[in-house]
Amino acid sequence: MIKFSILISTKNRLEDLQLTLQKISHLLQREDVECIIYDDGSTDKTSEFLKENHTNIQLLTNQKSKGYIYNRNYLLNNCKGKYAISLDDDSNFITENCLEIIENHFETNENCGVIACRIFWSKEEPFAIHTNEVAQKVSGFVGCGHIWNMDAWKKIPNYPEWFEFYGEEDFASLQLVKKGLEIHYVPEILVHHRVNVSARKKDKDYQIRRRRSLRAGWYNYFMFYPISIVPKKMLYTIWQQLKNHTFKGNSKATFAMFQAILDLLLNSVNIFKTSNRLTHKEYKEYCNLAKAKIYWNPNEK
Structure with missing residues (x-):
């Protein structure tokens, strides 16, 4: 039975994607995990590589690019998992037992619609991974590393495609507020986003x-x-x-x-x-939430 869906949208970043798949290979071997990759019109032979080297991954392709948000909506609306893990093609988990943490957190926090991961942004891995941060409710999440409880996703509208890129996570966050659902920052799950900001x-x-x-x-x-x-x-x-x-x-x-x-x-x-x-009461409650945790630094204890 599929419990976890790892969803990745990519376009012309084959080298990044290859490294991501290498880093999460231990997750892809599990029977309760499916991985779906949406190739949005790549011209760098991404699809050919996946067909030849990763037959266990479900591949979707657009001959002509339809855009990042279109792909994300399609992936979320067609995956089989109870929990949908959204990763960028240049991001990967550092936490080894991340799936167990994900399942446990959702099962013990019924009102949690999205888990926002702790994210380290750098081309190099962090020199330390320990943190004293604890899980908390926050106002938003980041696209490169978060997990949906699919029951929550089904209660809100799709990401708006006319946004094109940026802001769709805030859109979803505010829709969750209207449904009385929560976003939880869970620092126990560390994601490496391999980007030089x-x-x-x-x-x-x-x-x-x-x-x-x-x-x-x-x-x-x-x-x-x-x-x-x-x-x-x-x-x-x-x-x-x-x-x-x-x-x-x-x-x-x-x-x-x-x-x-x-x-x-x-x-x-x-x-x-x-x-x-939002009503004025909902807006006030939203403003009182801790801001989305976007960047983590190993020096932050």
Whole structure:
């Protein structure tokens, strides 16, 4: 019987994917685990590699890219596991007995819809893995390492494909709040996300990442926050962009901000259709939750 579904969406990152599969090979050998990989139109022979070397993995392919969120929705809606583990193609578990921890946490916390893992972001593995952090309720989770209780996923709408990238986890988090379900940060489960975060500012997609990140936050404001809160939140975020980027000469960040404002206007119909606004009481409870734990540092005890 399949209990755990490991879900990975990938595109043209064969080397990263190969290392991920090597790192989690002990999990893929278990009879209660299925692994489904969605190849979103790769041209680097990802599918050919998987067909030849990983016959135990279910492979889905798009001849033409349909986008990360489309793939994630499809994977979640078609997996067989009771618990769905979402990993990026450049992330892997460091914790050896992660599946046992996942099952135990969900079984002893019936109101938990998503487990957010402790995540270390670096090309190199952490020099230490111990932490004194304890499990707690949080307001959100990160895409590269989290686990869904599928009963919870089935109670909320799919990730919105028109977000394209960024913000879909916050969308799901707010939908869970509306259903009275919780997100738990479980630091006992450590994920290594093999990314150099500081180097991203030099990447070619820096501007588009900023644009999508900003607009996704604004989409969620307008869909979920009480109307009286939205203008203040919008003005604050715009001021922060001006103060921290525009006035310091960061033209790419400034242009990204104006693009995000235009995207907000262009998607006003989608926002209106998808709106599921929090009451003032729900909003207050949401704000009182600990923020999503995104980056972990071995020096944090």
